[in-house]
Amino acid sequence: MPPGATPGGKDETHHIKNSVAGDFSRGRESENQKHQKDDEENDEQEFGDGERCARNAGEAQKARDQSQNQKQNGPTEHGDPQKNASGANNAAGGTIVPRRFSARLLEITKYREAAMTSIKDIYALDTDGSTWSVPQNFDVTFNWDYDDGRAAMMGLYAKGKQMQWDAETRIDWSQELDEDNPEQMPEESLPIHMAGCYLRMSPKEKANVRRHFQAWQISQFMQGEQGALICAAKIVTQVPDADSKFYAATQTIDEARHVEAYKKLLAKFKVAYPMTKPLKELIDQTLRDSRWDMTYLGMQVVIEGLALAAFGQIRDGAQNPLAAQVNAYVMQDESRHVAFGRLALRDYYPQLTQKERNEREEFLLEACYLMRDRFDAVELWQNLGLPIEECATAMYESGFMEKFRNSLFTRIVPIVKDIGLWGDHIRNGYTEMGVMEYAKTDVQALQDNDEDIAKQFDARRRDIQRVIDRAAVAAAE
Numbered sequence: 164m165p166p167g168a169t170p171g172g173k174d175e176t177h178h179i180k181n182s183v184a185g186d187f188s189r190g191r192e193s194e195n196q197k198h199q200k201d202d203e204e205n206d207e208q209e210f211g212d213g214e215r216c217a218r219n220a221g222e223a224q225k226a227r228d229q230s231q232n233q234k235q236n237g238p239t240e241h242g243d244p245q246k247n248a249s250g251a252n253n254a255a256g257g258t259i260v261p262r263r264f265s266a267r268l269l270e271i272t273k274y275r276e277a278a279m280t281s282i283k284d285i286y287a288l289d290t291d292g293s294t295w296s297v298p299q300n301f302d303v304t305f306n307w308d309y310d311d312g313r314a315a316m317m318g319l320y321a322k323g324k325q326m327q328w329d330a331e332t333r334i335d336w337s338q339e340l341d342e343d344n345p346e347q348m349p350e351e352s353l354p355i356h357m358a359g360c361y362l363r364m365s366p367k368e369k370a371n372v373r374r375h376f377q378a379w380q381i382s383q384f385m386q387g388e389q390g391a392l393i394c395a396a397k398i399v400t401q402v403p404d405a406d407s408k409f410y411a412a413t414q415t416i417d418e419a420r421h422v423e424a425y426k427k428l429l430a431k432f433k434v435a436y437p438m439t440k441p442l443k444e445l446i447d448q449t450l451r452d453s454r455w456d457m458t459y460l461g462m463q464v465v466i467e468g469l470a471l472a473a474f475g476q477i478r479d480g481a482q483n484p485l486a487a488q489v490n491a492y493v494m495q496d497e498s499r500h501v502a503f504g505r506l507a508l509r510d511y512y513p514q515l516t517q518k519e520r521n522e523r524e525e526f527l528l529e530a531c532y533l534m535r536d537r538f539d540a541v542e543l544w545q546n547l548g549l550p551i552e553e554c555a556t557a558m559y560e561s562g563f564m565e566k567f568r569n570s571l572f573t574r575i576v577p578i579v580k581d582i583g584l585w586g587d588h589i590r591n592g593y594t595e596m597g598v599m600e601y602a603k604t605d606v607q608a609l610q611d612n613d614e615d616i617a618k619q620f621d622a623r624r625r626d627i628q629r630v631i632d633r634a635a636v637a638a639a640e
């Protein structure tokens with residue numbers, strides 16, 4: 164049934180004009196300016212030739228990080244929570260922590276520290292106010308037909324309900340990230356790993372760049388998930404079909420959980436980045452458009468495709484179990500979201516005129532070029548004091564980005580074909596981009612694989628828990 168149409172042919176929808184200009188307050192400035200002025204630790208270290216490009220920014224960030232630690236935990240010796248926990252007790256003549264408990268205590272201390280970390284306090288760059296408002300002008304639509312909708316859509320809704328999970332309990336948040344390489348990703352995953360300015364750095368400087376790059380990526384995931392949360396909620400209010408409203412409601416809670424999971428992970432990096440410009444541009448275009456299908460096209464097809472490509476690289480490349488697990492679980496939900504976009508749009512686009520479809524194809528092509536060419540992390544390199552041009556070029560040419568682009572088009576191109584936006588315009592564009600091959604991808608197989616991998620993480624966790632339980636029983640006997 165086409166969106167907006169009703170079984171009896173009469174208009175059973177009821178529209179309420181919605182003009183949400185957004186009246187959120189603005190103006191709470193980032194605290195980073197204050198942090199930059201805090202005293203720097205006088206910790207002399209040997210810098211490599213990379214000093215010219217990274218020393219100033221690295222030290223400024225270190226000072227901000229240390230200042231942040233001190234604000235949260237009180238004065239520490241080099242910000243080491245273990246020293247802080249046991250040393251403070253000793254100095255005060257209090258209880259000495261037995262050695263066998265110290266590792267667990269350190270784990271708990273770090274877990275509490277991360278849980279207490281506020282994202283707004285760890286932004287490395289100004290967020291340009293504490294909120295962002297996108298003006299809206301669309302009809303909120305009621306539907307008086309409460310009969311079950313399309314079988315496939317209701318099946319997806321049932322799956323969405325059954326597969327809810329709690330980020331708090333499904334993931335063991337006491338797991339820690341690695342000090343030098345938080346996600347324990349291979350060196351090739353750092354897109355500037357072959358750039359001269361990086362090769363000249365000392366090991367300590369390289370570790371700092373790794374931490375910032377990974378935190379920048381997770382920040383984009385967290386920010387993008389908030390975009391998805393808002394788009395899913397918009398679909399609930401705007402789309403005419405009741406079955407789509409039902410499914411989008413389950414997606415809305417999925418996206419809130421994704422924001423929560425990435426927020427918890429990001430807190431462990433102790434540094435965060437605002438939404439990068441190209442992503443903001445994409446989300447802005449998607450949200451501003453008053454046509455209901457454009458929210459699907461922008462979010463469910465383009466941004467979800469981008470997200471799946473990026474999450475997959477960490478899920479499959481990270482040796483750190485926490486980083487891999489968070490991405491695997493989020494991807495399990497995302498594959499349902501992409502299926503939702505396919506179901507809703509492939510019923511709708513064949514009903515449009517070629518002219519209307521061309522407009523959508525043009526939007527898609529522009530979005531694909533933007534994702535291919537403009538995600539160059541300029542603000543990150545700038546913040547680290549690195550040569551922007553050199554880093555952006557190295558990033559574009561890196562093997563990591565090449566894999567990312569392959570993965571991106573694997574996720575997007577077959578969906579575009581499937582929903583019927585496959586006119587001359589898009590086919591010529593994709594031929595020019597050299598990505599027509601991806602149209603043959605088996606999307607269902609990709610989605611099944613995303614689900615299987617998440618289940619494997621669950622099974623691994625159950626095995627570990629069984630071993631821990633057995634050890635506890637043995638120790639008690």
Ligand SMILES: [Fe+2]
Nearest residue numbers: 388391418421
């Ligand atoms: Fe999501």
Ligand SMILES: [Fe+2]
Nearest residue numbers: 391467497500
């Ligand atoms: Fe999603």
